[in-house]
Each structure stands twice: as structure tokens, then as C-alpha cells.
Amino acid sequence: MSSDAATQLSYLDEGAGPRAWLLTTDHKRVAWLYLVSLTAFFFLGGAFAVLMRLELATPGGDLVSDDVYNRLFSLHGIIMVWFFLVPSIPATLGNFLLPLMIGARDLAFPRLNLASWYVFVFGSLFALFSVLAGGVDTGWTFYTPLSTLYANGFVSTAAMGVFIVGFSSIMTGINFIVTVHTLRAPGLTWFRLPIFVWTIYATALVMVLATPVLAASLILIVLERVFGIGIFNPDLGGDPLLFQHLFWFYSHPAVYIMILPGMGVVSEVLPCFSRRPLFGYKAVALSSMAIAVFGFLVWGHHMFVSGQSAYAGVIFSFLSFCVAIPSAIKVFNWSLTLRKGEITFEAPMLYALFFLALFTFGGLAGLFLAALAVDVHVHDTYFVVAHFHYIMVGGMVTAYMAGLHFWWPKMTGRMYSETWGRIAAAATFIGFNLTFFPQFVLGFLGMPRRYHTYPPEFQFWHVLSSAGAVVLAAGYLMPLFYLGWSLFRGARAPDNPWGATGLEWQTASPPPPHNFERMPRVSRPPYAYAMKGLKHERFSPHKETTGETAA
Amino acid sequence: MSASTRSVAFDTPAREKAADAFGMWVFVGSEAMLFGAVMLVFFVARVSYGPAFAAASKHLSLTLGTLNTAVLITSSFTMALAHFYSDARRWRAAVGTLAATALLGIAFLAIKGTEYAMEFHEGIAPVLGAPFTFDGPDPVHAAFFFGLYFTMTALHGLHLACGIIVVAGLLALWRGADASSRKRRVQAVGLYWHFVDVVWVFLFPVLYLINR
Amino acid sequence: MSEIRKLAVAYVSLLLLLALTVGSSFFDLGGFNSGLNLAIAVAKAVIIATLFMHLATAGTLPRLAVAAAGLWLAILFGLTLAGQWGNGS
Secondary structure, eight states, X not given: OOOOTTTSOOGGGSOOSHHHHHTOOOHHHHHHHHHHHHHHHHHHHHHHHHHHHHHTTSSSOOSSOHHHHHHHHHHHHHHHIIIIITTHHIIIIIHHHHHHHHTOSSOSOHHHHHHHHHHHHHHHHHHHHHHHHTOOOSTTTTOTTIIIIIOOSSHHHHHHHHHHHHHHHHHHHHHHHHHHHHOOOXXXXXXXXXXXXXXXXXXXXXXHHHHHHHHHHHHHHHHHHHHOOXXXXXXXXOOHHHHHHHHHHHHHHHHHHHHHHHHHHHHHHHHHHHTSOOTTHXXXXXXHHHHHHHGGGOGGGGGTTTTOOHHHHHHHHHXXXXXXXHHHHHHHHHHHHHTTOOOOOOHHHHHHHHHHHHHHHHHHHHXXXXXXXXXXXXXXXXXXXXXXXXXXXXXXXXXXXXXXXXXXXXXXXXXXXXXXXXXXXXXXXXXXXXXHXXXXXXXXXXXXXXXXXXXXXXXXXXXXXXXXXXXXXXXXXXXXXXXXXXXXXXXXXXXXXTOOOSGGGGSOSSOOTTSOSSOOOOOSOSOOTTOTTOOOOOOOHHHHSOHHHHO | OOTTOSSTTOSSHHXXXXXXXXXXXXXXXXXXXXXXXXXXXXXXHHHHTHHHHHHHHTTSOHHHHHHHHHHHHHHHHHHHHHHHHXXXXXXXXXXXXXXXXXXXXXXXXXXXXXXXXXXXXXXXXOSTTOOBOOOSSOHHHHHHHHHHHHHHXXXXXXXXXXXXXXXXXHHHTTTTSOHHXXXXXXXXXXXXXXXXXXXXXXXXXXXXXXXX | OHHHHHHHHHHHHHHHHHHHHHHHTTSOOTTOHHHHHHHHHXXXXXXXXXXXXXXXXXXXXXXXXXXXXXXXXXXXXXHHHHXXXXXXX
16 A cells, blocks of 8 residues: 555654654654663563572572562562553553554654653663662562551652653553544544554553552652651551552552553454454453453452451452453453454464463453452462463563564564564463463462462472473563564565554555555454455465575 | 644644643543542541541641632633633733733742741641641641641642743743744643642642631 | 633632632531532632633533543542441441
């Protein structure tokens, strides 16, 4: 549809110096700024995890002291949650794709978009300072009164870092919401939007409405630590439980900030590689919005053993079961999309299928935790750790990798090595299950979280988990190399290498600076795969790539 | 695309102005959640320690608080006028009302500062290690009240200070801006300013008028 | 000029409401003082939002933003208080 990629100037040709990148307002370049910074944080947070798994390979505290271990898991959590998972897909793929998918030249507020990255960097400096200065030992949740009365790490700076990064989320959220409402191409009605746009929109809604509450709770912690105002200190009339309410009002929905965009990615990838329209499009779209709303009603399930009222426990338990329904709707629809499809197993599809398996598994484990009585048994054990890693890593990070591979040709104009992509996908799937499945067993046997030593009878499962972590780390390191290599040596990507529907594939790879040569008009529903009267060539990635992938 | 839109994404200034307003409203909604969370903390404490909070509240200056509310309402009025004048392209009147708005904002902060000074002097400011000498019943929970009072008013004051800075910046950039940018900026900063006023409208009765 | 009149009416009613809320605090209304104060604050907020912030004429999108914030604030207050006081303590 677009002109020849070779003769056309792309957004990557618009100057290569630091100025051209650091002062850009092009959403595609801002996406790259985020991608580079988030990748750095991902590997930093991963390094802390590797150190923890090393320590846990033996029952004794051989490698690190208890205090250092506290700091390791706190920093791992803080960095992975606040500095990688929350911004991950929205700030990188979302930033890059949202305007392309709705046929716009850019986001509604391009300068706000760049500013959000600078705010992110500024906040991350605080966090990095806390890491270098000696760490934090409160866990990623900053629970009071531990964080206000007892913790002696750099809690205030870390909390300030998270607070500032929250602003960057709010800025991104406002930008996305306004963009989706005001900049859709002619003919692109709400029910013609790709699911990725729906999920990014739902995510933005949660970011805008929940992040300020987190900001408030973090301000109050800092005020308490620095100015001595006893807001959460029972001796001074405060209530530590109130912190947990405010914190989880944000942080449970934040789980949906993290998983919704992943669901969006998978909803794009599965139809493409099974050549089928997404089954139950409207149900999937509306269930995203349902998750965004109902996600706010369940935070109390983090507090079943925190001394909230018993009636509230029952209500929150019930609501937590209810919130599984929209997710289940999605899983069924994805599965039915595959039915009778002409499925091929390119790397993005492998990642998406692994997402489907791991997310379903982790989600079902969540139902155990939503049941009041079971939760009392497994609360604060490795069962919980395994559960949320199945969602956050098995779900979200896998979906992130799926999206990164799927849109890599669009973002860079280059094809990555399909062979290596498949190997990495398989390595992450095997490594992930080996790391985290044993943790379900450990938790059920009674191994509590946040301990650096344990009784010897748990060692078998811990060794399996540590071995899995090595495979998983390899699975995440491989893309760094073959994707990086493809930037310079990969085969030139055609405009639409996967034969996918969606406006982003109708422009050049990589796209021109303002995305489209001619502004698109939309006249048909999304995922028009295998529809009568529409031809979609089945693309063979091997045909157009060089010898190294054709093997 | 045309020269008068700020963002390349929009075709017409009118469309961009509508998007700007919507963006500001979303931001205002987000800010409402921030103040809502702090208010929630206050509300829980207020219900738990009613008598102590009422006794402590009497030590705030109702006169200065009322005066400040009037000042802030007036500043909102001048801001609304500035919006009207800039839409009507009566630029001189718009600049005048904007300047008045900023000055009223400064007056508010000055009065608030006087109150803070009085409270530190009286020994009812339990922050930064200042001595706390409250002679009523239940001084522990009175201190909690004052802690929340300082938190909430300082958070509000910080927002107001940001608003003053933005209005000042808007005036500094006034000459170089074309008509549509001026209108758009006045509209955006106006929405923010009025929101900060609304926050005070709630803070004032909640903090100053706790009934005995 | 009618626009300026509208703004002036809003301004005067805001000042009157301020006088009302301050004045009412000198009388003991038997536990209804806080309720009255909050009702007056809501009334002032509505005046500021509809007339100063032009919510009345601003179209659907800004109202959507306000409605969303209102709903989410209700969730925040409702469920937190249910958790805090659900036992009737």
C-alpha cells in the first residue's frame, strides 16, 4: 500500500545524533528511548533475582547475609514492578503502535510524551541512588510501620523515585486516553479498534485514576519519615492498615496495568498466525474495560490476614472470584480463535501460546488465593510468589517478548533470526516453568517468602528452581544479542512480513516520520483474516530473509 | 498540520483545543484522586478521634482561613474572566485579569504563610521537630490533626504555587504566542486553577469548621 | 456581556455560600454541621465546575472524565471504609 521502502525516508533517517534522539517528539523515537532504558532496568532487576536464586541453592546463608538478602528481594521487586513492568508494554510498544494503529500522525501531546520519558529517567535516578547507596529492605510494597519506623535503608529516596515515575505513568495515561478519543482515523469506530488499542486504553484509565492514590500514600510515608508526621504510626494516632488500603487501591489494579497490554499483544498475534479473525471480538474488547473497572474492587484480598474486618474479607473474596470472569472470557476466546486455524509457529506465536498457557495456569492459582481459607494457609509463602510470577513474568514478560518480535520488523525495518527467536522462546518457556513450578510446591509445603535460609528438606525444590533461573536468564539474554545483531545485519523487512491486518502494517517498515504517506480510511472490522472477498497472502518468512534464517 | 496547531497530530486548531481541554479534565480527575486519598486518611482519623480533632481545629485562625477562601474564590473569578477575554480576543483585559489571578494566588500563599508562622509560634506545629505544646485534652491526637492539616494545606499550597508559576510563564511567553496558542493555554491553566480552588473549597470546611 | 454577568453571579453566589458555611459553624445544629458544610462545599464545587470551568457546555468528553473520577473516588472511599469499619467497631 505504501511506496517502496528503499526510496522513502523513514523516521530512523531523521538525524542520528544524540540531539535528534533526546529532543525528539516523534512517538516512535520516544518508544525507543523507553525501550533502551527499560531493557537496562530489566537486566538490573534480573541480576538481583539471579543473586537470590544463587543464595537459595543451599539451605544455609552462604552467599549473602539476611540483611543483604532483604535488600536483594526489595530491589528486585521495586525495579521490576515500578521501573520495568508498569511502563513496559504501554511505554514501548504502546507508544510506538497506538498512533499507527489508529491512523494518526502522532500522539495528541507529543511533547508531553517526551517529557514523560524525562520524568521517568529523573525518577529512576532516585531509585538507582538508593541501590548504590545501600539499598532498601522494605520489600517492594513499602509496608508501614516497617517502612516508617524500622527500616533503615534508603526508603525515602526509593519511594520518591517510585512517586516521580508515577507521574510519568500519569502523563502517558492522559496522552493515550486523549489520543484514542480524538485521533482515530475516519471510519475507525470503537468496535473497529484492534484489541491492543482497547487494552492500552483500559490500562491508561487505570494509570490515570489509580497512580495518584499510590502517590498520596508514598508522599505520606516520606512525610512521616522526614517530617515526623505520624500518619501511619499507631502511637501517634495513625493507622498502618490505612496504608495498605491506599497502597493496594493502586497496586492491585497495577497488576492489570501490567497484564492488560500483554493481553492486547496476544490478541493481535494469535489471529495473525492462525489466520482466523479473533473469536468474540466484542466480548474481548469489553472484558478489557471490565477488568479495568472490576480490578479496583478486589484489593482487599491482599489484606485477608492484615486485620481488616471479617465481612470485608468475605466481600473481597467474592469479588476476587468475579474478577476472574473477564480474564476467563478472554482465554476462551483466544482458544477458540485457534480452532480450525492454519497455525504456524513463528517466534511471536510461540511466545503468545506460552503466554496463554502460563497466564491460564497463574490465573487459576490466583483463584486458590482468592479463597479466604486457602489463603490463610499459603499467605506469604512461595505459593504466592509462584502465582504472581506466572502472571507477571509468564504472562506479561512473555507477551512483551511476543510483541517485541511481532513488531520488530515494523520498528526497525529488519527481520530478526527466526531460528534464534524460536530457541529463545523455548528456553524461556522451559526455564520459566522449571523456576516457578517448584515454588508452588514449596509454598504449599510451607516455605515462607523473604527468607534467605530454609530447612534442608526444601532443598530439592529450591535447586530445581535455581537451575531453572539459569535457563530463564539465558532465554532472556539471547534476544539481546540476535535482536541487536539484526539491527545492523538483519534482512530488510517488507511492509507487512506477517500478512497481518491492522493499519500499522499498511505503512512502510520502518514508518515515515508522520506514519502515513496518505492518511488511511477504515471501512472494515479488525482481524479481517480469511474473510470473503479479502485476500491475504500467507507469508513465508523464509522466502524473503537471508540464508541464515532459511536453514 | 497547519501552522497554528501545536501537535502534528491535529488537523485543525479547534480540534486541538477540544483535545487539550479533555486532556486537562483527565488530569484534573487524576489530581482529584490524589487529594481524595489524602482526604480519606483525614476522614478516617476524624471519625476515630472526633473530640480531639474538634478541639485542635479551634486553634486554627478562622478569620484568616475565611479571608483566604474569599481570596482564592476571587482569583478563580478573575481567571474565568481571563478565559472569557482571551476567547473574545480582548488581549489587554486578558493579561490584566491573568496578572490579577497570579497576584491573588500570591496573596493566598502569603496569608497561608502568616498562619503557618502563627502556628509555629503557638507551638502547634508538630513537624520538623518543632516543639509541640498543645494544652487541650488528648494532645497526641491533636498533634495528628495538625500533622494532617500541614500535609493537606502544604500539598494544596504546592499546587497553587505551581499554578502561579505556570500563569507567570504564560504571561512571559504572551507576546511571542499567536492567538490560538494564547486561547489554548489560558483555557488549560484556567481549568487547573479552578480545580485547585475546588480543592480548597473542600479543605476549608473540613479543617477549619469542625463543629464542636 | 451576558457571559460576564453569568460569571459575576457565580462569583457572588460563591461568596454567599462561604458566608453561609462560616456562619453556620457558630450554631450547633446537633451533628448536622459537618453535613451542611460538606453540602455547601459540593454546591460551590458544582458552581465552579459548571460555570467557571464550562462543564455545562463542554460536551461529552470532559463529563466522562468527571464521572470516572467520581466513580473511582466512590470505590476508594466505599471499600476502604468497608474494610476499616465492616465489623461495626
